[in-house]
Amino acid sequence: MPLFFKRQKNKNRKSLQNDSKKEKDAPDIYYSLAENLTFIKEKMGHSSDIVVRNIKTGKQSQLEIAVVYIEGIVDTKAIHEFILESLINDVSLAKKEDDDHLLQMISEKAVALGSIKKEDKLDALIAALISGDTVILPDGSNSAVIASTKGGEKRSIKEPDSQQSFRGPREGFIESLGTNISMVRRYVKSPNLWVETMTIGSVTNTNVALMYINGICDQKTVTEVKKRLKGIEIDSILESGYIEQLIEDNSFTPFPSIYHTERPDMVAGNLLEGRIAIMVDGTPFVLIVPAVFIQFFQSVEDYYSRFDISTSIRFLRILIFFISLIAPAVYVAATTFHQEMIPTQLLIVIAAQREFVPFPAVMEALIMEVSFEILREAGIRLPKAIGSAVSIVGAIVIGQAAVQAGIVSPAMVIIVAITAISSFATPSFSMAISARLVRFLYIIAAATIGFYGVILGLMIMFVHLCSLRSFGVPYMTPIAPFIPKNAGDTIFRSPLWANKKRPELIGNDNKNRQGDAQKPQPPNPREMVTDQEEGDQNET
Incomplete structure (x- = not known):
């Protein structure tokens, strides 16, 4: 095995050396414009979206220039206004012995664009073209000008569907x-x-x-x-x-x-x-x-609202997360092993409902959970106009039919429905889908040894979370290890004027977030201005 890894390292080193040699041995731009265009077209496989505009400019149209770009990923309007028209109407350009002077004059015609640079390698021209830049190649010169003309069609900025908020900006990132x-x-x-x-x-x-x-x-x-x-x-x-x-x-x-x-x-x-x-x-x-772990339960409106409202909502999110994680497992454990923990009247109702159900509680839970996951996935893949309707109607119809057929009990349908709704309330989709995956392990553990399996699963999960790192930072920071300075932005959120320090293990030496006396202290908060006092103030 050590020899194998050594061979792999040697192969990687050889590949890196070969790449560096290729970069050094990259061909230079030819003096002939026709040869340069032939190289570009052959390198790009004579692709139909490559646009080559040959123009003749200068005194008596003696200088031939080619403007090359890839259609669809460039700003065509900028190319026509700032490159083509400027070069065509310029009579000062001419073939000269000084290539640098010629390229400088060409660059000045495209100065209204973004970045402009000179290049003398053909491979660099190819890389610039596929990035959305425009290449200006004059005939008789072994250098070219690359103008930044990235553009094309882009999606408009709008509020993201995955992270909506009732308060705050209504804009989200796009693909640019x-x-x-x-x-x-x-x-x-x-x-x-x-x-x-x-x-x-x-x-x-x-x-x-x-x-x-x-x-x-x-x-x-x-x-x-x-x-x-x-x-x-x-x-x-x-x-x-x-x-x-x-x-x-x-x-x-x-x-x-x-x-x-x-x-x-x-x-x-x-x-x-x-x-x-x-x-x-x-x-x-x-x-x-x-x-960190607690970050996936925070939302942007937590910081735009008052601290007491944000704290109560965060507590609710944590509770909802554990409901979506262990609710079916708790029902399976209680009905299978720990009937004495259920109130008598409720136990009688559940027993009457499950009298004609042929499957144990764990099979009920797995059937309903898998069915709901199928409906959820189908609702995502279907068009938006019918996706939500199909998922809602499908859940109602399948749930009602399963109860009437005696496959599952009504109580199990209620538990699965509450679990599904709770999973949607988690702000982060990546954390919600993790709970959906781990939920099946808790159901199996509850069906095996009851509440002991649920508690053992929670202990294993917390130990696993405490062992995780994210770029060297403990995943459960600032809860484990507990950092009192940063505890004000965890499960509960302290007022903004109390958050004086940045997270301890994340930021640098600049820990101060704000000044010392930031708590609102209006003058005379309990005094009331009367009409007589207002009249005295007006007289003065």
Whole structure:
């Protein structure tokens, strides 16, 4: 086995050396415009979406220039207005011995665009074309100008369907990386908001942006995130879920260790706490690291509402999570092993309902849970116009038919319905689907040894949660290990004026979030201004 791993390492080193040699041996741009265009077309497989505009400009139209771009991923209007028209109407351009002067003059015609750079490698031109840039190739020169003209059709900004809130901004990320970065910058107007971009995927060449606030974020965490991202060697990155699975600390766990969101205000709030955002071009879901367990039960409106309302809602979410996790298991354990814990009148009703049911309680629970999961998955895949109607009608019809047929009892239908509704109330879908998966293990444990199995399963789950890490940060922070300074933003939320410090294990040395005397203290809160006092004030 050691020899095998050594061979694999040697193969990787050889591949990296070969790649570096290929980069060094990349062909230069030819002096002949026809040869350059032939190389580009052959390299791109003579694709039909490659547009080549040959124009003749300068004095007596003696200079031939080719403008090359890929249709659909560029801003066509900008190309026509700032490149083609400028080059066609310019009479100062001419073939000269000084190529740098010629390229400088061409660049000045496209100065209204974004970034402009000079390039002398053909492979760099190919990479620029597939990224949405426009290549300007003059005849008789071994260099070219690359103008940033990324564009194309984009989805409009609207409120995300997965994270709606009754109070707060009504905008969410889209599939454009540049637009997503600008949306966060509108919230955090600070020069310390740093963005670093890289390309991942040998075939897709997907742009990935790393965003953090310098001075607040821990530099060790930033270094670790960069190391994991640069260590990814894969042919394609089609969504941020690819990166999530390749950089997480623990793969064999049902619980998510990386948080994802579609809301720019939530990304801005996490950045201000010292976390790091990972944005992927082509998806509206942004990854946030490091993540902790209690973070998946928090919502954006928790910070937009008063602390007492937010605290009560958070308690409700935690209760709902445990209901969705162990409610069917508790019913199976109580009806199978611990009938003495059920009130007598209720026990008689349940026994009468289950008199003609041929299956034990565990089979009832599994049949109903699997049936509901099928209905939920079908409702997601169906068109929106009929998906919700089919899932609701299907659940009602199947539940009623199953009760009338004597397959399940009415009490089990109620338990499964409450469990399903509770799973929808969890703010994070990744945590809710984890509860849906672990729920079946609790049902089996309850059918085996009753409440002892449920309690043992909870103990194993909490031990497992305490063993998890997210980029070195304990998953159960600040509960385990318990950090009193950060306990004000866990299951309950303290007032904003009381949150003076940032999370202890996430941020850097800059722990202060606000000043000392931030508690509202209006003058004379109990005195009332009378009409006589108002008249005296008016006279003065």
